Structures are given as structure tokens and as C-alpha cells.
Amino acid sequence: MKQLSTKVTSNGHGQDSSYFLGWEEYEKNPYDEIKNPNGMIQMGLAENQLCFDLIESWLVKNPDAASLKRNGQSIFRELALFQDYHGMPEFKKAMAEFMEEIRGNRVTFDPKKIVLAAGSTSANETLMFCLAEPGDAFLLPTPYYPGFDRDLKWRTGAEIVPIHCSSSNGFQITESALQQAYQQAEKLDLKVKGVLVTNPSNPLGTALTRRELNLLVDFITSKNIHLISDEIYSGTMFGFEQFISVMDVLKDKKLENTEVSKRVHVVYSLSKDLGLPGFRVGAIYSNDEMIVSAATKMSSFGLVSSQTQYLLSALLSDKKFTSQYLEENQKRLKSRQRRLVSGLESAGITCLRSNAGLFCWVDMRHLLDTNTFEAELDLWKKIVYNVKLNISPGSSCHCTEPGWFRVCFANMSEDTLDLALKRLKTFVESTDCGRMISRSSHERLKSLRKKTVSNWVFRVSWTDRVPDER
């Protein structure tokens, strides 16, 4: 019997993970305000639906951009034929400037160092093809976006070795965790080619601190390896702090134009900040000419539709629009996050304090029967099937501590969010834990925190994970 490649028979696509199974359940019974008010509410999809009105009104005012016209004249032919893998110059310029604007114009991006890709899914994989091969590994801090298992490993044959982060310090990356991960890779006979971080983090919803960024740059300098910073959520930073990009750090450490800067690469996309995942717009930014050259050729396998490049170069070149959009986007995200956080608090649930992203990293450890991933999965099933909320269990993000869940807040209306919170509160109050804490919310939280810190022992139940030192 003729066979297919090992890529087909392996599980490298990652689709058997709970992350994707939750989506399947949602597809079977999706919530609809009118038609299916008891359906499942999708809280596992990191989409940004908060600012479409801004783009829509721009489209109405600028009809040429979406109708393949320039100054009223059809440029259909020009766009239909444009398949240059260098990308549309106007579009790359607009992307570079948009990325600069998001970083407060503190750093510059050279359009010639941008390589376009069909979404950051494609960008990350392409970078991996350029930097790693079977036998190599990239270090990733946990918890991380489940899609990375597919994007970085499936077709490239590269491996991921986790940098274990824990709640004891808000899941920040530490020097010892980095070193441990590096050693672990060596034990597994893997050659470490680099570190990949998502900043701001998915699923944590937090931006990396300057301390962590400095640590990372120092680490890759001393180990002589690469650093990929996936900054896909850079435009969703809504906290009081400014977003610090790895590019900021290179500048501040006076490492621009040095050999180290050639090993630092940024990945970006318009799928989250602008809420346009369907348009497939991603980018790799690298100071290494060889990488830009190789990645550009590889982009043939995932070019951005010229029609889409044209529309977005017009949109992003409108500086009035971009500054208004970024400001409004931040405001709305902040307000939504607050709504989710306070709603969770009234159900006695806390989150990791977040300042970015389209989701919160929610602490439901106190709702677990036991401090195990089996219990986490049990809880997740109850939430999916009984409460009818699709949220993402931490284990699907390779979190080393059971009980954490990623809950999205920007892909639904306010009413839907309120309903979801109501369902969750009802569920919590119906469990033992919930009944016990049905006092005032302040008291609830205080006693809750005390209980979790003193009673839970952090023992990891996965056999292939390094046991915690604490």
C-alpha cells in the first residue's frame, strides 16, 4: 500500500491537542445572542474584534483602496500581475512605519529588511527553516502559544525545549531557567540554535520586562545563538508601561549594527493588532542579509495577495488613521480587560496581572480537585461541556503548573462577555470551593490567596518535565 510521508503519520500538526478540540466543540454548538443563547461561548480564540468600526469607516471614506483603483483609475492589471517576492515597496514602507509608531518611534525599521509572509504562522516557520534543521532546537519560555508546536517543528524537523516559568514570580523568565533549558537540550543531544519569545506574551498577556529582555540579549550573546521576538501583540499593549521591544534593548545597549544584532529577529503580523487574520499578513524583520535573502526566496511559498498589500499600504500610510486607531484600540482593550478581570474577581477568580494581549491568564488552581493536569483537564471539560465556555487549558500551552487557563476577551460583544462571566460565577458558586467563598469579594480573595499559597505543593505530574525546585 503506497504510503504518505512521516509528516502525515506523525502528530506534528498538533491537532489532537485540547486547544483544538475545544474549537471543535464550539463549532458544533456556537453561541448566538438570538438563535442559540445557550450555545458555547468562544473564549479560546485570540481575535481582536473591538475596532472594526474604525477600519470600516476608513474604507467608506477611501473606496479606491479596496476596489483596486488609484486616484479613481483601475490598477487591476498591475495588481493582478504583481508577484514579486520582494513585496510591494509602498506596503513594506507602510509596515515599517507602523511598527515604528507602535514603538513610539524610538527605533527605526528599514523596509529592505522586511520579508513578507502569509501571516506570522508562515513567518515563524520560514525563520525556523532558515535557522534550524533536524537535530537543532529552539528554547521557548512556557507557557507558550500551542500553535508553535506545529509552526516551528512540523515540517522543519526542529525541536522545542521549554524554558520553565512559574507563577512564583509571575511567569517571568529567569537566568537559571534559561541555563537549565540549555542544559536540557544538550542532554537530549540537541544543538540549541536560539531562543524564541512572544512579546507581549501569549498566553500570559504580559509584556516582557526590561530586565528579562536584557537577560535574553545577554544570554544569546554569550551562547552565540539567535533570538526571535514574535511581537505580534505589540500593538495591543494597554498598560501604563510602554511596550519595550527587543529592538529598544539593542539600541539602549548600543548593540545596533553589531554582530549580535544580526542574530536578533522580529516577527510581526496584522492579525491581532488590526484584527485581520483572514488577510494573511505577516512579516520577518532581520538585520542579517543572508536571512533576509533566504527568507525572501522562501516567501514564494506564502506571498501576500497583491490586492491585500495594496489595500493595507493605503490604510497604514494614513498616519491620521494609524495614530487614532492605535490609541482607540488600546483604550478599548484596556476597558475590556478590566471588565473581564472584575467579573472574574466577583466569582472569586484572580488573573495574572496583565498589560497587553487579547486574553487573561486566569488562575483556577483553587477549583482543581487535585493539583494535577488530570484535574485541570477535568475542570476544563466541565467548563466546556457544562458551563459552555471554550477556554484554553494551560497544559495545551505547556504550562508546568496545573490550573491556569487562557481566557480571551476581545472576540465578542460586551453582552456576551457579561453572560460568560455570569455563567462562570454560577458554576463556581455551585462547587464546594464556590460555596465556601460566598462572602464579600474582598474577604474571598484574601482568604483564597492565603489558602492557595499555604496548601498547594507545587509538584509537577508530567513525567517528562523537570521537577520544580521549590
Place this chain on the structure above:
Amino acid sequence: MGLPLMMERSSNNNNNNVVELSRVAVSDTHGEDSPYFAGWKAYDENPYDESHNPSGVIQMGLAENQVSFDLLETYLEKKNPEGSMWGSKGAPGFRENALFQDYHGLKTFRQAMASFMEQIRGGKARFDPDRIVLTAGATAANELLTFILADPNDALLVPTPYYPGFDRDLRWRTGVKIVPIHCDSSNHFQITPEALESAYQTARDANIRVRGVLITNPSNPLGATVQKKVLEDLLDFCVRKNIHLVSDEIYSGSVFHASEFTSVAEIVENIDDVSVKERVHIVYSLSKDLGLPGFRVGTIYSYNDNVVRTARRMSSFTLVSSQTQHMLASMLSDEEFTEKYIRINRERLRRRYETIVEGLKKAGIECLKGNAGLFCWMNLGFLLEKKTKDGELQLWDVILKELKLNISPGSSCHCSEVGWFRVCFANMSENTLEIALKRIHEFMDRRRRF
């Protein structure tokens, strides 16, 4: 090809262990150092323009279809007279479209593609929209299929001459090899059972596992359809060897007379044996028939459920912009329009082909008898000083530098016979084609005088 090169980076620090890029990144399997691409460079530096640069290089190396844009433009204008493709009042439908990233693809678009592919084949084969997997162009489709059907160091058999891009698309990141099925002019470059067996044996002798045969039908660069008998033989061969058959039918809508094209889909249509059907996969794209390479619309059609499922998942790396799917869905499902388009497009291409072949004949140059595509396969073997690959490249260089015509030498297509060149005719105006022919005439006249 694909030798790993160790790149020594000049660095000012003391590290003598420079971190390497991957073998894939530093290899030259992308193929861009071949003369095929050098001609493009010459064109970029001195492009012909009717008014501004009438003595510039005429690009005849680019297989683009520019003869039928007016039909598309008119249709889209009529469909969206107010301009914006999502409607002009508040752009309804925009957000849904912008959010749509489902790797199944827009259902209406898949249905439109299936119906379009059926029309091209005159209804002689049915296409199930659920077997259509969308990718960003046929470039992505071919690579993706290779990832699915073969492992690194396995091989696909490909008849020569073939599209130079295959060296990159099928081999570069996949690590899969191409073993050529040698075809020659003695029988109009058709694939023979002997050539198939010989290629297979060559692979076996080198301890290489053959996973499939990949053909382009109609052929690039030959500009001719593969005969039904040959397709049947091919399928038999694949069954006997228990391997896959991939048919890249990207030029299927560019066959001058519809009756002359047999798709592998027609052959499979009449087969019930699943174990036979399951090894057949078709690649298609809108880049040639519709002339829309910039929009990145390709597709894999497979009779194998496992391949469809895996290809769909892998397509995450190369999805078609939902904006583009939306724009083209209604156009491609408008059967009245597509029937008219297909008919007129064929007609115009046929006329272009006849013009160039006649023109070349008058200059004393013969072409392979073609019946499809955007190019003709021209025989200049008689002009070669040395009947070698170098001789061919020398002639190619003369044509580029003296005649200022960028055409593609057969060696870049791995042709085993020297002296053949691919000449494109659909990517320019009729006037420009006349000018190109005139330059050829003059060149041939000059040669005759000496």
C-alpha cells in the same frame, strides 16, 4: 545541487564558533543562480517600452497571460459599480471577511473553484468542493504535496523538459530529489514507458526511494497537452510501482481547443478502485488561465482523504487571503461569465500562438507542434555552433544581448536535447510581439547573408 556551504562570518568578537544558518538557508537549491534568472535581471535593467524605450529588452521569458484582462475588469466593474467590494455603505461583510482564516477556505469560493475546474474540462469530470484545498499559488501547492507524499531523500520522477521552478518548489525545503524522465523530440517529447522504467531504475540503482511521478499537463515548457494514452500508461505505471501521480494542470484553461485536453480527472472518473484513485492528485491555480499571479490562488485536489486532511492542515502556512477569496468567489461561480471567459481566452491565445509560429516559420524557425499554454517551444538547434549546453547558452546570450529578447534556454528546463528554447507570447501587446518577431527576422536575415 544543495551542497551545504559553511559560511564564515567576519566577526570582531572572539567567538570562533559562528552560529550557522540551516543547510536549507545556505544551499543554492532555490535555483536562482541559473541563467534563467540572469535573463530576468537583464530585462529589469533595460525593459522594453513601446514609447519610452523601444530598443529595450523584450521579456519573453515570463509565462504570464495578459490577453484577457479586459474581460475580468469589465466583470468586476459591473459587479461592484460603487467600488468597494464589501459594499459602499458601512462596508457590511468586511469584518466577517477580515476574520475568516479557516483553513477549509470560504465554502463559496471552493464551490466556485470546483465549478470552474469542471467547466474547463467541459464537464467531463466532477470536482467535489470538499476535496479542494486552497494554497497561496501553485508554487505552494506543489511544495505542500511534496511534503506530504515524500520524505527527505526520496524522489519524484519528473519528465524533462520541465518548469525550472520545480527544482526549488519540489526540492528546496523538502529535501526531496527529482529524477528526470528523459523525453526527446523523436516523438514530440512524449513520455514513453521505456523512459519511465529507465528513470525508476536510475533511482533504484542510486538507492533512492521513488514516491511518485509529477507531470504538468498541458506541459510547461512544451506548450502541448499530454495524450490520453500516455496518461493511462502513467497511471498504470504508478499502480504497478505503488506510487503517486501528481498532475499539475495549471494551464488546463489555456488549451486552444478544449477537445484536445484530457485531464487525469477524466481518467479517474471512470475508475471505482479506490486504491487506484487514492494515488492521484491534481494541482491548479488561477495564475495562468485567469492571469492573476499576484492574487496567490492555488489549489490541491486529491482523491485521497488522508492527503486532503493533511494538506488542509498544512495550508495554514499558505492560506489564500480571505479578501481575495471573497472577490473571486462570485465571479468564478457565475457560469455564464466563466463559460464566456474560457471560450474567449482560448481563442485569443490560439491566435497569438498562430501569429508567433507563423512569424517564426517565415524566419525559417520551427516550433514543436503545440496546442496550449502561453509559450511555444522553439527549435534553434540548427543555429548552434557547438551542439552542447555551452553552445546553447552562447546562443541564448547572443539573443539576449543582440536581439534584446529574453527567452528561456532548454537547459534551464533540464532538456536533454540542446537547442530548444521556450518563448512566451501572452505577456505583451500584439505590437510588441510583432516587434519581437521583426528582430528575429532581421537576425536570421543577417545570419543568412554570412
